[in-house]
Structures are given as structure tokens and as C-alpha cells.
Amino acid sequence: MHREMTVKNHRIPSIWYKQTSNLSAGRTLNPSMIVMHYTTGWNGEGSRDWLMGAAGGTSNKGSSAHVVIDRDGTAWQIAPFDRVAWHAGPSRYGDLQSLNDHAIGIEFVNSGPLSPDGNDQWIDPYGHRRSKDELDAAGGFIQASHPRVGGLVYAWPNYTKAQLDTGHAILKALTDQYPISAIVSHEEIDTRGWKTDPGPAFPMDSFRTLLGDRNPAPRVKSVTASRLNIRKGPGIDYARIDPPGALERNTTVKILSADDDWRLVEVSDGPLNGVRGWVHGAYLG
Ligand SMILES: [Zn+2]
Incomplete structure (x- = not known):
């Protein structure tokens, strides 16, 4: 409509x-x-x-x-x-x-992310357990990790x-x-x-x-350093995303936004595929 x-x-x-x-x-x-x-x-x-x-x-x-x-x-x-x-x-x-x-x-x-309970169910931010069927009935969901939530793979209900x-x-x-x-x-x-x-x-x-x-579409870049730290915020005072806290050379990333020399990126391949975090822009080419 x-x-x-x-x-x-x-x-x-x-x-x-x-x-x-x-x-x-x-x-x-x-x-x-x-x-x-x-x-x-x-x-x-x-x-x-x-x-x-x-x-x-x-x-x-x-x-x-x-x-x-x-x-x-x-x-x-x-x-x-x-x-x-x-x-x-x-x-x-x-x-x-x-x-x-x-x-x-x-x-x-x-609802935002639901955590896995280890038993094929998901727990929403209010502590309520939701089955896969319930989430599917509400529009389905994707599964993705996110360092700001924690170290697990979470369910994110679709819009x-x-x-x-x-x-x-x-x-x-x-x-x-x-x-x-x-x-x-x-x-x-x-x-x-x-x-x-x-x-x-x-x-x-x-x-x-x-x-x-x-507002041009996000630009795609790749990592030029042998290992590039990826952090939870724009600066070296922010903790590295763990594990493993760094991207390998040639990893492809999509730039979502910028803060001075720092870039918020979404990783497009490799072990951290799908993860978002901040990297120093000097090492993207
Ligand atoms: Zn908000």
C-alpha cells in the first residue's frame, strides 16, 4: 500500500x-x-x-x-x-x-535483540521467553551478533x-x-x-x-593494515570488540558513518561478518 x-x-x-x-x-x-x-x-x-x-x-x-x-x-x-x-x-x-x-x-x-536461552528459545529485553514459532508469527527474525549487546548471536525481529x-x-x-x-x-x-x-x-x-x-550510499572499503583494531566507539579509549578485536588485511567493510578520523563500519566478510564497530580510517583503502 x-x-x-x-x-x-x-x-x-x-x-x-x-x-x-x-x-x-x-x-x-x-x-x-x-x-x-x-x-x-x-x-x-x-x-x-x-x-x-x-x-x-x-x-x-x-x-x-x-x-x-x-x-x-x-x-x-x-x-x-x-x-x-x-x-x-x-x-x-x-x-x-x-x-x-x-x-x-x-x-x-x-523489541530489539533477544538472547538465546540455549534451549531453542529466545529471551526478550523484559525477560519473557519467545519460541521460534512465536517470533515467526510476529514477522520473523534474523540472527546476528552485535558487540554492544554481548558475545552471543541474537535474534532481531523483522520490521x-x-x-x-x-x-x-x-x-x-x-x-x-x-x-x-x-x-x-x-x-x-x-x-x-x-x-x-x-x-x-x-x-x-x-x-x-x-x-x-x-546522502550517498555507504561506501565499501577494504582493510589495508595487516591487522586493524575494531572498537566499540570512535577512539583508542574504547575497548576492542572481542573476540578477536581486529580485522585482517583485505577484509571488506561498509562505512556507515564517520567521526573525525574514525569510521563506523559493518564488516562484510571474514570471521566478523555482520559485526559493526569503529576503526581508524587511515587503514581503509
Ligand atoms: Zn533510540
Whole structure:
């Protein structure tokens, strides 16, 4: 299903609207970026109400977003696009810091990674056990390792087609309306090295194409050093990803973002295939 959406007075009139209580007072947002998130949950209305704080009948006073998109494609706008919402936390992209002041935040309902229990079942972030059949019924999942989560291979629930279709219609409206120069994951801008959303099951590239020449496709490079340390953040103060903490010469990587001399990469082959981490850009060619 393709739905045309437009922005009027910093709102998308065709979707549900109610304003969150969690917005910076008296601050105008002139959006130049969009940050993609997952909610870390399965219950869309619950996440929406939480991100609305008091206006949603919840006690949350610390986070919000602009739009929440449920598994069935329903979208809820909870902040106008010219107000500063609280979704990016400590963050940086190029020369920009504190991206809440620059970015629209879009939340997709998704639990995030589930850990294997060693018994063919998976444990979600709330400690609930989920069988493969349950996860398949909810849209399936991919399996991928991720150094920010731990040393195991995790289940990452897929995003539904309805959800992604709505997301595309909203992002199209936003990129038509505002001078958006980058669409980024929360993971790649988070300066604490904690965040993993929206994760490896999310098709970031399909959204980045909305920017055309404004945001070229990720570049593919290969490692020129005999061994190149791969770290959890952009600098030598960050721990190496273990094991084995280094990429061998000629390993292929996809560059996702940059911070000074450092590059966030996704490894495309070899023992760390699929892993994301930071490497020094001088050793990529
Ligand atoms: Zn996030």
C-alpha cells in the first residue's frame, strides 16, 4: 500500500495526533536530520503513551519522539516537527552534537535483540521467553551478533512490511518538506556506545535512498593494515570488540558513518561478518 503524506504546519494531518508532555520549552527545531529508533517493546500503544509522558497517562519525564509507528502500520504523531523532542541522548554526527536540537525522531515498534536461552528459545529485553514459532508469527527474525549487546548471536525481529511502508511515506513527506541532509540510526550517533537501534534487521539503506544525492550510499572499503583494531566507539579509549578485536588485511567493510578520523563500519566478510564497530580510517583503502 502506498499512501501519499504531506506536512502542514509541522504536522502530518492524515495521521493521529496528540502532543507529548516531554518537549523542550521555548525551543524551535529546524530539522536537518532524521534519527531512526526502535521502541524496545512489542506494545505500540504502550510505547506511544510512555513517550507522551503525563499526556499519555504515564510517569515518564525523560524521553519522547516525534512519531511512533506500530507493527500494523498505524502511525501516531506526538510532537510537531518544529519542537525539540528527547530521543537522541548524548550524540554526535560530524560537527553536530546533541542531535535532539537538529533531528526528528521516528520510533518503530520492535523489541530489539533477544538472547538465546540455549534451549531453542529466545529471551526478550523484559525477560519473557519467545519460541521460534512465536517470533515467526510476529514477522520473523534474523540472527546476528552485535558487540554492544554481548558475545552471543541474537535474534532481531523483522520490521513488518506495513510498518516500513508507513515509515517510507512519512520519511518521504519529511524529506520533501525539510532540508534533511542525513537519515541515521540511533546506534551510529550515540556517543556512549550503548545504543543498538534500529539494529541489523532494519533496512536503513532503503530509507537513505530518499535523500538522493544528499546522502550517498555507504561506501565499501577494504582493510589495508595487516591487522586493524575494531572498537566499540570512535577512539583508542574504547575497548576492542572481542573476540578477536581486529580485522585482517583485505577484509571488506561498509562505512556507515564517520567521526573525525574514525569510521563506523559493518564488516562484510571474514570471521566478523555482520559485526559493526569503529576503526581508524587511515587503514581503509
Ligand atoms: Zn533510540
